[in-house]
Amino acid sequence: MTAIRIDGKAMAEVVRNEVAEGVARLKAEHGITPGLAVVLVGEDPASQVYVRNKVKQTEACGMRSFHHVLDRETSRDQLMTLIDRLNTDDQVHGILVQLPLPDHLNSKDVIEAIDPAKDVDGFHTRNVGTLWTGGSSFVPCTPLGCLKLLKSVEPEIAGKHAVVIGRSNIVGRPMAALLLNESATVTMAHSKTADLPALCRQADILVAAVGRPQMVKSDWIKPGAIVLDVGINRIPTEDGKGRLVGDVDFDDVATVAGAITPVPGGPGPMTIACLLANTLQAAKRSYID
Ligand code: NAD
Secondary structure, three states: OOOEEOOHHHHHHHHHHHHHHHHHHHHHHHOOOOEEEEEEEOOOHHHHHHHHHHHHHHHHOOOEEEEEEEOOOOOHHHHHHHHHHHHHOOOOOEEEEOOOOOOOOOHHHHHHHOOHHHOOOOOOHHHHHHHHOOOOOOOOHHHHHHHHHHHHHOOOOOOOEEEEEOOOOOOHHHHHHHHHHOOOEEEEEOOOOOOHHHHHOOOOEEEEOOOOOOOEOHHHOOOOOEEEEOOOEEEOOOOOOOEEEOOEOHHHHOOOOOEEOOOOOOHHHHHHHHHHHHHHHHHHHHHHO
């Protein structure tokens, strides 16, 4: 391996410590304790794990955590009533509705019902619009974490060619907007992109957010490029437990790249840390407003 391994776990700890200090200051100076409400509908096992981690880390950095677990059959009206209540609750500064929702609930509708000032996931169209027009808004946590990881190895992003593979609203699109706001030249690739390896070979910065295990190989990489691997995929192993891998073939790509994030231990841990940072920011804004 020749590439620098970008340590998302260590960096997430730094962010969490900064948030904890900010929370302590806000409490001491203004008597405000930031609060994050997490809403989970149904019993999706992966979502339950994410929510448990979010609650634990929210409390660990001194914030209040409001945890709402609703029955899988919860109606749209019941969910909207809860969101209205959280929107007007002064102790709640951030609201997160864990996705995916059960099929009978329209996630777009639900996200639009959240007060944009409490939308710490950055999914409300007002925050999306602000991001794309170069303003200051809540930025979705995974791409925000990726940008911090990128800046830890490359402070000068302006003028670099960044290729983002994947165009989801959660990762690919906001990642492209963030890189554009940093004056990178951004190309978005997706499932219909022709000759993806050739495009990726032009990238100084490559972000993979696809959901295809170890798709990106070393012959896709420009020597010295920075590679951020957002993908989280479980592949089968002989012991039956399975193993988590990214969208990038780490061992292969690390022989050519200049720096690379591992999976696990890359953008994953940064995501919750950035959620906490966004919640602190929401609480500070509530004070200023
Ligand atoms: P998604 O399914 O919504 O989007 C996948 C994107 O990949 C689509 O835009 C599609 O066009 C593109 N794509 C699919 N096949 C392709 C191909 N062969 N070539 C090029 N592009 C292709 O997924 P998502 O929600 O953006 O998540 C992507 C990955 O990131 C998943 O593995 C997910 O688990 C992971 N993820 C990780 C975190 C984290 O905290 N690290 C957060 C969110 C998502």
